[in-house]
Amino acid sequence: MGMAVPPLRGSIRVPSDKSLSHRIALFSALAEGTSQVSGLLDSFDVRSTLGAVEALGARLALQGDEDGLSGSITGWGARGPGGAVPRAAGGSGLPATASPAAAQTLQCGNSGTTARLLLGALSGFGVAVRLEGDPSLSTRPMSRVTLPLSKMGARFLPADTLALVSDGSAAPAAPDAGDVVPPPDTLPLVVCGSASLKAIDYESPVASAQVKSAVLLAGLNARGTTCVTEPYRSRNHTELLLPAYGARVSTEGLTVSVTGGQALHAHDCAVPGDPSSAAFLLVAAALVPHSEVTVRGVLLNPTRIGFLEVMRRMGADVSLDVDGEAALGSEQVGDVTLRYRKGLVATTVEAHEVPGLIDEVPILALLATAAEGTTVFRQVGELRVKESDRLAAIVEGLVALGCNATIEGDDLHVTSGRRPPRERRLQTHGDHRLAMTFSIAERVFGLDLDIQDIASVGVSYPRFFDDLERLS
């Protein structure tokens, strides 16, 4: 359309995987001993997790270069976070539940993974910790983890309860054992862990790796075997990585189980590239004639690359070169090449596919504007509770760009075709994936847009604009 847009060409590495980086930081902190880590993602979100585990007593000796953060993480192991109370399995006779008055505060920034995984991990220790987030994270639902964790025996208090305590003016009303007080749904809140959690068999209403991971991490310190069943399979990094740290985890169909009383032991890891970051560059190449882009060293875990399958169905020319050696025990890694091919067609993304591409819906929606027909993303209501209401924001942004997108119930419909943009100014609502999606739109449609809050790319892909430039 209009003037020719220069193709994207070249071979590139994207920054390390965000989901794995969070887990490596947290599991290394929980473990006994020193883990050597290589190439943790150096982004705002991962720094939130690193800052939190350091504040809780993990010792970090990390240095940054273009491959990310490398060095060592020494865990608190049997001492427990904050050096406070030993693990449940120790049966030390110390108080089983900590006092909220002693809570320290951790900043989770914009990161839902930091908040939800920490809530799970801390639930099994006799500590009281206050978690805070930025304005976006402070609106996101936490009851999806605080509910199951309460059933296991952890307590959650609204943070204002703690303010009363620090004033010395009132003590928090400790609920009686029989009381059913719904746990708070939003940050800031105080998690009061318990060294005597009991295992649960939890059927999660949402397919969420954060929920699954939070419950499993609590399960490591609970009496009995904790099981989590999800409606569809979400990313499985926690269950693949915990065994590398020495914990036995079993998966049967959509159920993952862990038996309590298992200690983690240090493990050395190198982190492959983030497929969710690669997706922006690959979709850009699929939209500009004569493009050919190879992204090297990308994590190719099947629960993460649903977007590649959808791109193929739409007619994109995607090829994979899988490395012989798996990384991190059982995670697949390899190179992905996208050669531009014309004639993209619409597809339907079914509900069961959504967890495997949840973070790629914004950029796939942009691709769908160039695919003949109407592409439907079914049951993507989860997008409403991401770093922004991504469902509304995708539609708002695509419509501003002159494209056709609507919300039908919980489905997103995108129909091919594009008129001139209605507006230059695009709102990202501070959401990194929207900032990158609209920046790709600007590049591939040859526009000059005024995209708001683009600094949010630092949440997951700090050198995004440099990498995009490098392929031009």
Ligand code: S3P
């Ligand atoms: C993540 C899980 C997903 C994803 C997020 C990272 C993880 O969230 O959107 O970016 O690392 O576990 P949900 O588990 O809430 O779907």
